[in-house]
Amino acid sequence: MFTVKVENRIISYCQNLVNSHNFGKRFTANGTKQQQLTGIIGQSVVMSFFNLPLPTGQSGCDNGTDLIVNNKTIDVKTMGRTTHVKPHYTNNFLKLQDYFPTDVYIFCSYHKTAKKLTVCGWISKTELIKNRQFFPKGSTRIRSNNTTFKTFADLFEIDNCFLNSVATIQDLKEQLYAYTY
Known part of the structure; x- marks a missing residue:
């Protein structure tokens, strides 16, 4: 895992983007504006690692493709x-x-008060399917601090220990280029 400070310019850009576009256009479980903002911040920071332009929201639903590396689709999943x-x-x-049709997932966590993004690691879709756990809508989940929440939709969980560990931005890029080559 590694953590980066999220630049204020990216946060402002993402806030404006979420305020002007609805990223929750699924039939259910669209996420709040705050959850959408968290996702767009994570996606934008990871895209900046690859010197890619930030998302514009113009194309609507991205169908699980936030970026493409060597013809492999990558989805950035970010929890607040x-x-x-x-x-x-x-x-x-x-x-x-x-x-x-996503090939690879990068899992991140955004610390909302510290304004830092932690890249927890990445995993191929094949490995995700092998190692995830399923919880139907309405399941009670217990966090490590013993607080609970009910799932608002059918949910999978993948523990950090199953992700490919990354130590730096360069490490993440090298691993993804090697995997997708």
Whole structure:
């Protein structure tokens, strides 16, 4: 895992983007504006690692493709948190996004008060399917601090320990280029 400070210019850009576009155009579980903002911030920061232009929202639903590396589609999944990520944490993934033709997932956590993004790691779709756990809508989930929440949609979880570990931006890029080549 590695953590980067999110630049204020990216946060402002993403806030304006979410205020002018509705990124929740699925039939259900569209996420709040705050959840959409978290996702766009994570996507934008990762895209900046690859010197790609930031998302514009013009194309609507991206069908699980935030960026493409060597013809492999990559989806950046970002959870909002108010704590720093720990190795035993898990990442959530909505089942209704499972049909997207995504090859690789990068899982991130955005610390909303510290304005930092932690890249937890990446995983191929094949490995994600092998190692995830399913929880139907309405399941009660218990966090590591013993607080609970009910799932608002069918949900998969993947623990950080199943992700390919990355230590730096360069490490992430090298691993993805090697995997997708």
